[in-house]
Amino acid sequence: MIKYALKCAKAHEFESWFQSAAAYEALQVGGHVTCPVCGDSGVEKLLMAPSVRPARKAGAEKASLQAPASEVEQAMAALRAQIEANSEYVGVNFVTEARKMHAGDAPERAIYGEAKPEEAKKLIEDGVPVAPLPFLPKRKAN
Template sequence: MIRYALACEHGHEFEGWFSASTDFDDQKGRGLLECPMCGTREVRKQIMAPAVAGTKRNSPDLPPQARAVMMEALSKVRRHVEENFDNVGDAFAAEARAIHEGRSEDRGIYGQATPLEVKALVEDGVPVAPMPPEPPKKTEVN
């Protein structure tokens, strides 16, 4: 994975992770990149020093505004999945594999799977992704 420091035309700075160095240009050319804070598609790479592995973790926390925007976006994704996909519960791995192999109706699903089941699906090329976490309840927030 390659991490790029990105910025939008409005000066918002954020990171992007790509499988290969050509993926940024490809996704930008197809209009798939957008700023997570304002939604503009005018995104560019910034100059970035190479990451050097060390023993200390120097990862600053996100600014509160960026964290709020990210959490809201994740909540929207989760709501969309829950409202539009079939919940197959703990049969997720078997159903995902059946859909991938054409033995079951092609549709969006979600549910639960063990880490070993997920690993096997990924190794076999079955597209899976984790669900965004549930947003904290108002009573649980400081």
């Protein structure tokens, strides 16, 4: 698709979309391109600048995506920092480690990691105290 700025012989300016430059030419030669204001078929293309999005300032967007934007995001970032500072990340071994601690086969400590929903549900059913975290591990977050 291509958009052209057009002008009729009576100086009405308008824009229109065409399938291609060749399609515009074929319609123009056949007298099918007309002014939507007055119906004049004496239409010509105007000089147009291409539609270009402005460049982003280097680093500005990256900084804004990294910094918490609201109070809720700030609270989530603080919670994450507290959990990461005071707990051990056990990754995909979370279910195994939680079961070992619950059974007394491993020393009790604060851990966090990953579990499939059905595995987490089974832990809860078996009396193992777990809670979902409201964020992804850093290796899974972009």
